[in-house]
Amino acid sequence: MRRRETARPPWGLVALALMGSIFFALPLIGLLARVPWSEITTVLGSSATLDALRLSVTASLAATAISLLLGVPLAWILARVEFRGRGVVRGLVVLPLVLPPVVGGAALLFALGRSGLVGRPLYEATGLVLPFSIWGLILAVTFVSMPFLVVTAEAGFRNLDRRFETAAAGLGAGRWTVLRRVTLPLAFPSLLAGAVLTWARALGEFGATVTFAGNLPGRTQTLPLAVFVSLEGGDPAAEVLSLLMVAISLLVLVALRNRWLGVG
Amino acid sequence: MSGLDARIELRRPWLELDLSIDVPAGATAVLLGPNGAGKTTAVGIIAGQMALDGGHIRLAGRTLDDPGQGVFVPPAQRNLGIVFQDLLLFPHLDVVDNVAFGLLSRGTPRSQARERAGEWLRRLEIEGLAGRTPAELSGGQARRVALARALITDPDLLLLDEPASGLDATSQVRVRRVIASFLESFLGPRLVVTHDPAEAALLGDEVFVVEEGSLTQRGDPGSLRLRPRSPYVADLVGTNFLIGFGEGGKVRVEGHVLHTAHRGLHGPVTVTIHPRAVGLHLDRPSGSARNAWRTTVSLIEDLGERVRLEVGAPVPLTAEITPEALADLGLAPGSPAWVSVKATEIAVSED
Numbered sequence: 001m002r003r004r005e006t007a008r009p010p011w012g013l014v015a016l017a018l019m020g021s022i023f024f025a026l027p028l029i030g031l032l033a034r035v036p037w038s039e040i041t042t043v044l045g046s047s048a049t050l051d052a053l054r055l056s057v058t059a060s061l062a063a064t065a066i067s068l069l070l071g072v073p074l075a076w077i078l079a080r081v082e083f084r085g086r087g088v089v090r091g092l093v094v095l096p097l098v099l100p101p102v103v104g105g106a107a108l109l110f111a112l113g114r115s116g117l118v119g120r121p122l123y124e125a126t127g128l129v130l131p132f133s134i135w136g137l138i139l140a141v142t143f144v145s146m147p148f149l150v151v152t153a154e155a156g157f158r159n160l161d162r163r164f165e166t167a168a169a170g171l172g173a174g175r176w177t178v179l180r181r182v183t184l185p186l187a188f189p190s191l192l193a194g195a196v197l198t199w200a201r202a203l204g205e206f207g208a209t210v211t212f213a214g215n216l217p218g219r220t221q222t223l224p225l226a227v228f229v230s231l232e233g234g235d236p237a238a239e240v241l242s243l244l245m246v247a248i249s250l251l252v253l254v255a256l257r258n259r260w261l262g263v264g
Numbered sequence: 265m266s267g268l269d270a271r272i273e274l275r276r277p278w279l280e281l282d283l284s285i286d287v288p289a290g291a292t293a294v295l296l297g298p299n300g301a302g303k304t305t306a307v308g309i310i311a312g313q314m315a316l317d318g319g320h321i322r323l324a325g326r327t328l329d330d331p332g333q334g335v336f337v338p339p340a341q342r343n344l345g346i347v348f349q350d351l352l353l354f355p356h357l358d359v360v361d362n363v364a365f366g367l368l369s370r371g372t373p374r375s376q377a378r379e380r381a382g383e384w385l386r387r388l389e390i391e392g393l394a395g396r397t398p399a400e401l402s403g404g405q406a407r408r409v410a411l412a413r414a415l416i417t418d419p420d421l422l423l424l425d426e427p428a429s430g431l432d433a434t435s436q437v438r439v440r441r442v443i444a445s446f447l448e449s450f451l452g453p454r455l456v457v458t459h460d461p462a463e464a465a466l467l468g469d470e471v472f473v474v475e476e477g478s479l480t481q482r483g484d485p486g487s488l489r490l491r492p493r494s495p496y497v498a499d500l501v502g503t504n505f506l507i508g509f510g511e512g513g514k515v516r517v518e519g520h521v522l523h524t525a526h527r528g529l530h531g532p533v534t535v536t537i538h539p540r541a542v543g544l545h546l547d548r549p550s551g552s553a554r555n556a557w558r559t560t561v562s563l564i565e566d567l568g569e570r571v572r573l574e575v576g577a578p579v580p581l582t583a584e585i586t587p588e589a590l591a592d593l594g595l596a597p598g599s600p601a602w603v604s605v606k607a608t609e610i611a612v613s614e615d
Contacts, residue, residue, distance in 0.1 A: 163350070164354060170311050170339055171366040172369040181369070182354060
């Protein structure tokens with residue numbers, strides 16, 4: 001009999017883990033089985049698809065950029081500065097993670113809609129209407145996805161060995177230099193992970209988008225919305241668009257597998 | 265004055281510090297003390313990570329911290345060269361950028377900073393490591409890089425925190441030699457913080473012993489060895505330090521009577537016996553030693569050229585002999601042995 005160095009895992013555990021894996025694999029297989037391969041080029045080449053793709057890419061990248069711009073400082077403050085109400089601020093940041101996106105979209109509407117708390121004076125002053133515009137789309141997507149960045153980045157700042165910052169200061173680096181040349185580079189893996197999570201969440205956003213920005217083809221209809229509409233109408237484009245999103249997600253996973261997932 | 269003049273007073277719930285350290289330019293002072301004595305805090309105060317509650321820090325004619333005058337210079341503007349405990353080389357930068365860090369932080373253009381870093385690497389004979397990351401360095405190499413990083417900005421003070429800790433014994437000896445030679449070439453005041461008396465003896469012109477937040481002794485390494493003023497210092501430098509009761513020419517230590525060369529002792533005394541003055545024998549010694557008693561070897565420590573043995577009751581002592589003598593005697597932990605100490609080797613000071 002062969003000698004074993006590692007004990008055999010309990011079979012009950014294996015069975016459940018197997019069921020879990022199948023549960024993840026099944027929908028993908030189902031999707032692949034339904035894709036009308038002959039119509040793929042037609043659907044992908046249609047202007048509706050290209051519009052949705054363009055909007056999805058624009059909105060998700062814009063949301064990631066805004067999240068980095070505002071979220072990294074916010075995460076740094078939450079991690080490093082003790083102030084009254086820090087818990088409240090952190091709660092506010094995390095809220096969109098647990099809030100149903102539709103409610104988030106509705107709340108955005110109440111605040112920034114044309115007759116909303118801030119939206120009305122904004123409209124009266126500038127004539128700018130956020131809902132049902134690309135700006136509204138970006139806003140809704142950012143609202144839902146930015147918490148991923150803040151939470152991940154804050155954990156990154158907290159876990160970093162602060163003695164490196166002390167060392168940098170001791171070598172003559174001012175606070176800004178320490179941040180730029182030591183803190184941010186050391187926190188880079190967390191920032192990258194946060195950015196990817198944020199982007200992925202932004203790409204798939206549906207509820208807040210449809211509530212706040214609507215579902216206007218060519219203006220606010222992103223890929224997830226296009227998939228939903230096609231499904232409703234029995235349009236085979238649904239499967240193709242779904243496949244497109246799977247492909248984009250896989251592409252990103254593969255590109256980042258070494259840096260972030262730790263798989264070779 | 266171009267040296268360091270530090271009068272450190274700190275009163276915090278977890279630690280009280282009260283010590284003065286002055287180091288002239290061109291001299292090396294060692295802050296020696298057990299873990300938890302406040303050495304690291306003292307370093308933090310000099311580096312500006314913590315503000316004084318009282319006293320002052322003056323360096324190269326500049327006041328860095330003085331609560332009385334309301335002066336506090338932030339860490340980045342103190343112009344110190346620090347080799348940190350655990351080195352803290354930046355893991356995301358290669359060796360050249362680590363060394364160039366201080367210059368870049370002061371606004372030196374990148375190409376110029378990297379060029380200067382290259383010069384320092386050559387000076388420390390590690391130019392071949394330029395492109396490596398800290399993770400790819402050995403302990404000794406990493407220390408050289410840290411030393412170059414500290415020296416490149418032409419600091420007013422060179423501060424080394426536990427420079428050889430975490431190395432194996434052989435590397436420690438080598439690294440200390442490198443450090444000693446670079447301390448020599450640095451013209452400003454140098455301060456080495458360590459818990460290792462061997463390091464203190466090798467590197468220090470003057471040793472400041474800190475225990476529980478205050479200075480218990482200062483002096484050159486030789487004077488510490490000959491006249492330790494606390495059990496800690498005695499233990500550190502290996503000297504036997506016993507507390508006893510003087511009676512005429514004798515001292516009673518833990519119920520055992522030691523004959524000394526002193527006269528008219530009376531009352532509590534401290535006794536120091538150098539480990540080299542403690543003789544070890546297999547049988548009762550018949551020579552001139554007035555003190556001899558039977559005991560048991562409890563511990564044998566190999567120091568290379570010497571072997572240090574601890575013996576147990578009735579009077580616990582440390583003895584130092586050569587490895588050859590140990591081999592001749594054939595002693596091992598648990599072996600019975602006779603101890604002898606000449607009366608003239610027993611130093612007594614009355615409290």
